[in-house]
Amino acid sequence: MTDRPPEVSAAPPAPAPPESGPAARARPAPAPGLPVGEMAIKRGVVRCLVCSIVSLGVYGFFWFHQYRRRVSAELGRTDDAGLHTAGLLVPFLNYYIAYLLWRDIGTARRRVGLSDIPAFGYALASVVAAPIVYCIVASRLNEYWDRRTGGAATDAPFTAAERLVTVVPPVVFLGLIALVVAVAASGS
Numbered sequence: 001m002t003d004r005p006p007e008v009s010a011a012p013p014a015p016a017p018p019e020s021g022p023a024a025r026a027r028p029a030p031a032p033g034l035p036v037g038e039m040a041i042k043r044g045v046v047r048c049l050v051c052s053i054v055s056l057g058v059y060g061f062f063w064f065h066q067y068r069r070r071v072s073a074e075l076g077r078t079d080d081a082g083l084h085t086a087g088l089l090v091p092f093l094n095y096y097i098a099y100l101l102w103r104d105i106g107t108a109r110r111r112v113g114l115s116d117i118p119a120f121g122y123a124l125a126s127v128v129a130a131p132i133v134y135c136i137v138a139s140r141l142n143e144y145w146d147r148r149t150g151g152a153a154t155d156a157p158f159t160a161a162e163r164l165v166t167v168v169p170p171v172v173f174l175g176l177i178a179l180v181v182a183v184a185a186s187g188s
Contacts, residue, residue, distance in 0.1 A: 040149045041070075041156040042142040045135050051166045052131070056173060060134065061085055062165040064101065067141060071104045074148075099123035105141055112147045 043063065051059040068081040084101070088094045102119035110116050117140050126133045145153035156162075 040145045040153040042145050042153050043138065043156045045138045045142075047158075048138050049131070049135060051162070052134070055166045055169045058169040059162075059165050061088060062162065063138075064088060064098075067105075068101055071101065071108060071141075074108050075104055077104070095123050095126060098126055102137060105137065105144065108148075109140065109144050112144065114144060114147055 048059070048063055052063075065081050065085040068079065068084050072079040072081065079100075084097050087097045099119050099122075102117055102122045106116040106119050117137065122133050122137060142153070
């Protein structure tokens, strides 16, 4: 009987064999040379929808600005996200500006091997079903970030700016209603 510990091999462990089959295809490596970091964040469709409803639609401008900036950077473009977001307030121009973002998301999706999105069809459908189109595009964009990062895209934190954009509009709206009621009550 000995008190010596068992001998440990000094050789490093053999590398794991590369994955093959559907599991490997489901998680492609991130595109080389492109930053991942802050750009590859996702916002859940339900979260976006709830924030849009609570904010009386104002959250949609926040979402649009955030992703116009990110998608433009992904494609190496210098689009002015602020100007595009402000353009959403102009009737008819807003559909064209949304079309531009949808088109660029489709371009980015094609670059990582995903299907294109029908940007023109989505722009037309936005006339009568904007919330539905918004949810579809948000899910397609999340799918892009997952593919682009090999599954490493993170859920966006609920930032202070996002909280403000979600909470301030209904507070202001309710304040205005209270003011109108108070003025009407004092006048009678």
